[in-house]
Amino acid sequence: MTPANPILRGFNPDPSIVRVGEDYYIATSTFEWFPGVQIHHSRDLATWRLVGRPLVRPSQLDMRGDPDSCGVWAPDLSYKDGRFHLIFTDVKRYGRTTVDGAKGASLRDFHNFWVWSDRIDGDWSDPVHLNSSGFDPALFHDDDGRSWLLNMLWDHRPDRGRFAGIIAQEMDLNAGHLVGQRHLIFRGTPLGFTEGPHLYKRDGWYHLLVAEGGTERNHAVVMARSRSLFGPYEAHPDGPVLTAAGDPASALQRVGHGDLVETPTGEPWMAFLCGRPLPATDRCVLGRETAILPMRWDADGWLRRAAPLPTETVEVPIDERSEFDGSLLPPAFQWLRTPYPEDLFSLTERPGYLRLFGRETIGSHFRQSLVARRQQAFRYDAMTLVDFEPEHFQQAAGLVCYYNSTKYHFLHITAGDDGERQIQLLSILPLGEGQSLMTPPIVVAPGPVELRASVDHEHLRFAWRMEGDTDWCWLAEQHDASLLSDEATLPGLPNFTGTFVGMACQDMAGTGRPADFRYFHYVEARQQDFRAPSHAAGPADDDCILGTSCTLTAPAMTASQIA
Structure with a gap:
């Protein structure tokens, strides 16, 4: 062969x-x-x-x-x-x-x-x-x-x-x-x-x-x-x-x-x-x-x-759905830094779910409750279902596209000042001296929520829907997926890894509030199947790998400098 x-x-x-x-x-x-x-x-x-x-x-x-x-x-x-x-x-x-x-x-x-x-x-x-x-x-x-x-x-x-x-x-x-x-x-x-x-x-x-x-x-x-x-x-x-x-x-x-x-x-x-x-x-x-x-x-x-470098590559797309119904983490997944995984997650506390315990911010270099797999193609969709009831804004759990602590996108469920559940996207980007961007909150009803990231080469979008719904609600913003790379960086920092996509839970109050994830689905499409998104507010069915879509219009993201 x-x-x-x-x-x-x-x-x-x-x-x-x-x-x-x-x-x-x-x-x-x-x-x-x-x-x-x-x-x-x-x-x-x-x-x-x-x-x-x-x-x-x-x-x-x-x-x-x-x-x-x-x-x-x-x-x-x-x-x-x-x-x-x-x-x-x-x-x-x-x-x-x-x-x-x-x-x-x-x-x-x-x-x-x-x-x-x-x-x-x-x-x-x-x-x-x-x-x-x-x-x-x-x-x-x-x-x-x-x-x-x-x-x-x-x-x-x-x-x-x-x-x-x-x-x-x-x-x-x-x-x-x-x-x-x-x-x-x-x-x-x-x-x-x-x-x-x-x-x-x-x-x-x-x-x-x-x-x-x-x-x-x-x-x-x-x-x-x-x-x-x-x-x-x-x-x-x-x-x-x-x-x-x-x-x-x-x-x-x-x-x-x-x-x-x-x-x-x-x-x-x-x-x-x-x-x-x-x-x-x-x-x-x-x-x-x-x-x-x-x-x-x-x-x-x-x-x-004895042979030239190839002028093109051929891929067999991955379609991998993890149900978290066993006692071991599926082999595609890893976590960050710590040799004590039991401090971050459990596959037995709620059978059929991956439970992440809220730990430090996912930009920490010590205890991040973040479990993810490699991005292996230029075009993919990743979806998960999360059951999470936060008490306040310092607790957050959801789907993350992660390169390192200075560049990631975190689509998460959190709570507002009155305790209402919200969905927001936090983006940490290597622009200027570093930027922290947050979308306006979207109030959601109680119950499990499905979250989705869709990547087409340089184009990245996020969506959500309540469990049982058919249509995806797409966030209005389109993001530059290429910022999650070796080449996009803040000055003087090493960049030798690659982009991961997975699940994360943080609790800055230190109470360890858990989030339960029922599945994680990673599915790729061939590079030659790529077509640039044709809708400013959200992809239509034929622009995405899976599912149907609805459009959710939201104000522009707000920005601040990373401390």
């Missing part, structure tokens, strides 16, 4: 790929989303299935307080002597300062850990801290039986370049710690931003693969080789072995951060991250995804691409 790229749609960056017998596994970054790390499995490199998120226990990962786009970066998955090894970074601080007009120095906290398991879908060990000298750690298992930890070296000094090269240090897998001195083995090429190292040995050569150029449009996979593990390394004579820079025809942009795997018959393939920009705004709301391409080893011993 020929893989249709991307093979992992939606936010799935920094792939690390390994083959064990006939089985292929890819690990990808999850950043502040919990549980940590996604691992997918395939037998044919084309069809992939989520088989686990290994970092599930408080003893393994606690990201409360981690800033947006921090947490788990660039996991590396390897296999040696019957055991899987996973190396990852937990980023605790992404501070930045500028000194005397320099490019910028930054004191950051990158903690690198090692866990292991005898089964890919089994329990993984508690983590062992290895170092904190930089991010993107990886294990290389040499043919002499020794193993080596690689990572990029972070230099915070203001007169240095921050990305200081790739270091290697021996790892004793039996003792569970690093040994000996670290060695700076590669400083990178003029493309800069040298990170994401992986090392391979072939025909007596050590082949070092790194990501360079930054994770935007100049991203690239770069290779160098040496007869010695410690170098010196000679850069590939052709420049980057894989990039979309200067290739506007490619449907995949931001190509870089790759890893190699060989089939049982010796054919090399490269898994790599990519982004698919929206056509009108060039923004990647789906985040950085994972794709794969065949490669080849040429007679001169260098690796080269």
